[in-house]
Amino acid sequence: MSKDAHAGSGGEAEAPLYDTNVATPTHGERARTLLAGIRTGTLSTLAKEPAGYPYGSFVTFAMDGAAPVFFISDLAEHTRNLRADPRASLLVAESVAADPLANGRVTLVGRGRRLDAGEERDTARQAYLAVHAGAAYYMDYADFGFWRLDVLGVRYIGGYGRMSWVEPEAFAAGAPDPIAPHARAILDHMNADHGDAMLAYCHAFTRATDATAARMTGIDRYGFELSAVTGRGPRPIRLAFPAPLESPEDARRELVALARRAREQSA
């Protein structure tokens, strides 16, 4: 077997310091969360000239439930392409990590459909204006219209080595993580002011009993991640919440309760 970059950087196997049965977001949920937080992507359509070539174009979009919607000009290249052949995909990529390939991205493959008057158009309009308020300015131009991508396939790549095709049904049934828009602020707050609590989590609830410090590196509705400084170097930890969070207030309450339990346990 050849060396395989997808397998990570190698090194000896080492048992994780936490219970890996802990709940984590599914790829479908991660995809929904990613899409809910980003407003631009690449629409791939089939070019009329040179015929059949895939043509990528920059688009703004919004999610109307589990389907992306667009407000695009009839004169635009991609719109002409969609009129001739509805087959399309939308790629949406995060741009948070310094290493570009460590960023998450989602490709939604499907069929484009123009939304004329009716309820679908109304909800698309509402969803689009909610994240692209500036579009109100040209909302009534006669040569612009709402389009929806009816999703047939979902490809999720969460960075190196974490990727899958997601069943469209699972994708549609999921929901964006309600904590995601607040995650950065929660991490900053925890890392600035609550190193002691995170160290207590490590000592009470993980096998990182020799940890001397811990930083929060991620949080979602199901749990959170720490990087614990152990005698063997930094090690990842994941701990679950007792029930999925619905708001940042839930996160605060659960993190405080967890610190109390950790201290009771070690007392």
Added chain:
Amino acid sequence: MSKDAHAGSGGEAEAPLYDTNVATPTHGERARTLLAGIRTGTLSTLAKEPAGYPYGSFVTFAMDGAAPVFFISDLAEHTRNLRADPRASLLVAESVAADPLANGRVTLVGRGRRLDAGEERDTARQAYLAVHAGAAYYMDYADFGFWRLDVLGVRYIGGYGRMSWVEPEAFAAGAPDPIAPHARAILDHMNADHGDAMLAYCHAFTRATDATAARMTGIDRYGFELSAVTGRGPRPIRLAFPAPLESPEDARRELVALARRAREQSA
């Protein structure tokens, strides 16, 4: 005729305050410049399943002359797609303007080709490593390879209402602007320290003779742009350099010389 967003925001016609025959970069040059400054884009390929659907994926790339080159895994979806059908495109978009649709973007349509041993592979490798030094780490993995997109079509969109198909020959013959990587620093410097010189340019070389202030808003090898505060509000100005610049030192020299001429003229 319907209202047309592409025509801009309307308003009465007004003669520009500068000589609009001034040299400006061609769309081919703008496209080359944009591509030289960005390292990631969307590769659109043709999916095997569902067959024939355009499939967008996130890629890192480098320009090897006028062709983008990629270093991608044989296991990746887009690579499998290219092996089955070489038709592809690469979309690359700026992300500088707050209004996403005001950003420049380029789509290169062409045919993907794997570069095996030989000179083409060597120059691709060199070009790729020059901008993705981290790739040296997995450069020798057996399941990664260099690919090149042989460009057949070039679509340039420079923001609202500035777009065209560029002839591939013109695209190939152009060169990235040598000033672009330094433009931000030059603008910051001029706007911080040389408002007087820019006002002198307006008074001496344009019809903005009542200008009370001016800011530099853009610079390229052929000239620079100002926003002049006139009695009728802010107005755009473009002035040319006597010859295309080759370096930021050229820019400094020409901007100083122009200030001297402006002051001599008004003395």
